[in-house]
Amino acid sequence: MGDGFNEVIHVPTRLRICSILAEVGEAEFGVLRDALKLSDSVLSKHVKVLEQAGFVTVRKGSVNGRTRTWVALNKTGQKAFKAHIEELRKLAAAGDLLNP
Numbered sequence: 001m002g003d004g005f006n007e008v009i010h011v012p013t014r015l016r017i018c019s020i021l022a023e024v025g026e027a028e029f030g031v032l033r034d035a036l037k038l039s040d041s042v043l044s045k046h047v048k049v050l051e052q053a054g055f056v057t058v059r060k061g062s063v064n065g066r067t068r069t070w071v072a073l074n075k076t077g078q079k080a081f082k083a084h085i086e087e088l089r090k091l092a093a094a095g096d097l098l099n100p
Helices: 012-024 029-036 040-052 075-098
Strands: 026-028 056-063 066-073
Touching (some): 012 075, 026 029, 029 040, 029 066, 066 075
Antiparallel strands (some): 026 066, 056 066
C-alpha cells in the first residue's frame, strides 16, 4: 500500500473512532461508546491501540465527583488519519478506472 495507508487506523472500529474524533476534536469515553454501540472493554482496547500508536491522547478528569475519560485525536493522529483517508480515496478512484 502507499505511504498513507495505516494498518492501525484501518481496522473498522478504529477507523470509526478516528472519524468521530476528527470531527469533534475530543469526546468523552461514554459518548464514543454509545455512538459506536460498543462495550466499555472493546472501546478501551481500541483506544489503547490508538494511544500506543501515538494517535490519540487520553485524559482523565472529574465531573460532579465522578471520574471521566476524554479521548482526542492528536496532531500525529490527525495527520495519519488524513493520509489514510486520502490513500483510500486513491484506491477507490483506481477501482473506478478499472470498472467504468
